[in-house]
Amino acid sequence: MFNKTLSVEELNGYIHSIFLAEEMLLGVTVFGEVSGFKASGPHAYFTLKGANAAISCNLFQYKRTHVPKDGDSILVKGSPDYYIKTGKLSFNVTSVQPVGIGQLHIELEELKKKLAAEGLFDPAHKVSVPRFPKEVCVITSQTGAVIRDIYRTIRNVNQTLNIHVYNVRVQGIGAEKEIADALRKTDGMYDVIIVARGGGSFEDLAPFNTELVARAIYDCETPVISAVGHETDFTLSDLAADARAATPTAAAHLVGYNEGEYIASVFSLMSNAAISLEKILTDNQNRFLSWSKSFLAYGDKLLEKYHSRFRLKTAAFINASKFFLSKKESFLDKRLSLYAGCNPIGYLQKGYMGISKNGRRVLSVGDLAINDDITIRAKDGEVLAVVKEIKYEV
Amino acid sequence: MKFEEILDELETISSTLERGDLSLEEGIDLYNKGLDLSKQAVTMLREGKGKITLLSDELGKLAENAFEVDDND
Numbered sequence: 001m002f003n004k005t006l007s008v009e010e011l012n013g014y015i016h017s018i019f020l021a022e023e024m025l026l027g028v029t030v031f032g033e034v035s036g037f038k039a040s041g042p043h044a045y046f047t048l049k050g051a052n053a054a055i056s057c058n059l060f061q062y063k064r065t066h067v068p069k070d071g072d073s074i075l076v077k078g079s080p081d082y083y084i085k086t087g088k089l090s091f092n093v094t095s096v097q098p099v100g101i102g103q104l105h106i107e108l109e110e111l112k113k114k115l116a117a118e119g120l121f122d123p124a125h126k127v128s129v130p131r132f133p134k135e136v137c138v139i140t141s142q143t144g145a146v147i148r149d150i151y152r153t154i155r156n157v158n159q160t161l162n163i164h165v166y167n168v169r170v171q172g173i174g175a176e177k178e179i180a181d182a183l184r185k186t187d188g189m190y191d192v193i194i195v196a197r198g199g200g201s202f203e204d205l206a207p208f209n210t211e212l213v214a215r216a217i218y219d220c221e222t223p224v225i226s227a228v229g230h231e232t233d234f235t236l237s238d239l240a241a242d243a244r245a246a247t248p249t250a251a252a253h254l255v256g257y258n259e260g261e262y263i264a265s266v267f268s269l270m271s272n273a274a275i276s277l278e279k280i281l282t283d284n285q286n287r288f289l290s291w292s293k294s295f296l297a298y299g300d301k302l303l304e305k306y307h308s309r310f311r312l313k314t315a316a317f318i319n320a321s322k323f324f325l326s327k328k329e330s331f332l333d334k335r336l337s338l339y340a341g342c343n344p345i346g347y348l349q350k351g352y353m354g355i356s357k358n359g360r361r362v363l364s365v366g367d368l369a370i371n372d373d374i375t376i377r378a379k380d381g382e383v384l385a386v387v388k389e390i391k392y393e394v
Numbered sequence: 395m396k397f398e399e400i401l402d403e404l405e406t407i408s409s410t411l412e413r414g415d416l417s418l419e420e421g422i423d424l425y426n427k428g429l430d431l432s433k434q435a436v437t438m439l440r441e442g443k444g445k446i447t448l449l450s451d452e453l454g455k456l457a458e459n460a461f462e463v464d465d466n467d
Contacts, residue, residue, distance in 0.1 A: 132397040151463045163446040266432045269404040273428050276411035280421040
């Protein structure tokens, strides 16, 4: 016990030194709940509460460590510190660590960041889910509502696509390994794979938040739909999958289609093809028509050219013929008149008479003898006579 | 060939025809190919039985077993 009266400074200084000297209290870890968290500049202050106790905490340069919020259960590491100026005891926190669910969430966030950095959630890596799958694989528990919901939802619209169920445990220790194995085994065998699980607590969904499952989904070449939990649950499998369905039923809606839809798509494409083909046909026809038009026009021109030449030629020929004929005609006329002049009938007409003996013309008196029978031809008849006398001209 | 692949092929055929830079013979050939594919698709669709099976891993190979969905509430 001190004998003298102490100043406040002396008292507080002494208390301060006691805390500094107590090695048991240096660098201790304390568990408690955060209350009254308040940041001020680079530092933060809060109260760490136990069930029946509380202590003020100083968190200097608070951003260096995990930043808690009110209500969080945390582990703080640090040392108690007695502040001389105010005489208040507080706990100087050097690091904060979340515990329980909080811790799991933190770890999940970190894993998510790591996988995202690796490109596991990269949209460029995703493939589109087929609109008309024929073989659908569902990786889920074979018992329970999930497979029944998926089956019913698909069969409501589609009676022909095949559903293949791969039974796995969807929660509990080791479930993630079963799911990842199933993904590897079914990859490449079906048109689409659905990884499904119904709603559950954060811990129930844990297998779908593992690196193992996320990587197995990422590695699948077959399109994978992740349908885990409810609308509000987002798992790593959702992020790694090619498509996320809010619920297993939603996944069934994604893959189920009415067969008529498919046939309609086929018909619509074929009718487009038919229209295009018809256009090609028309184009060809038009090309042929315009070609034949120009060909005919060319033919006409050619014909016209020859025609006019032909006309000229024929005209010339006709003229020549006419000329020739006219010449021939006059020549003929002349000849004919000449011939006409030679006709003995002409002489008879003029009053001359012709004498013949035994059918032969008598040209000289020497042809005749006394008592020869002769025929005298006149213009109006014949005379039969006998030669009585012959006189020669000297 | 899968439904999806047939549809893709038909899409290619349709758009190739639409471009229109084909001869008539090529166009008709392509259209006939499309016709065959669509017949194939419709046949495949009709052949689908709509089964549901339970897969099991038998020595590294997937086996299909009968599976009944409990469809009662």
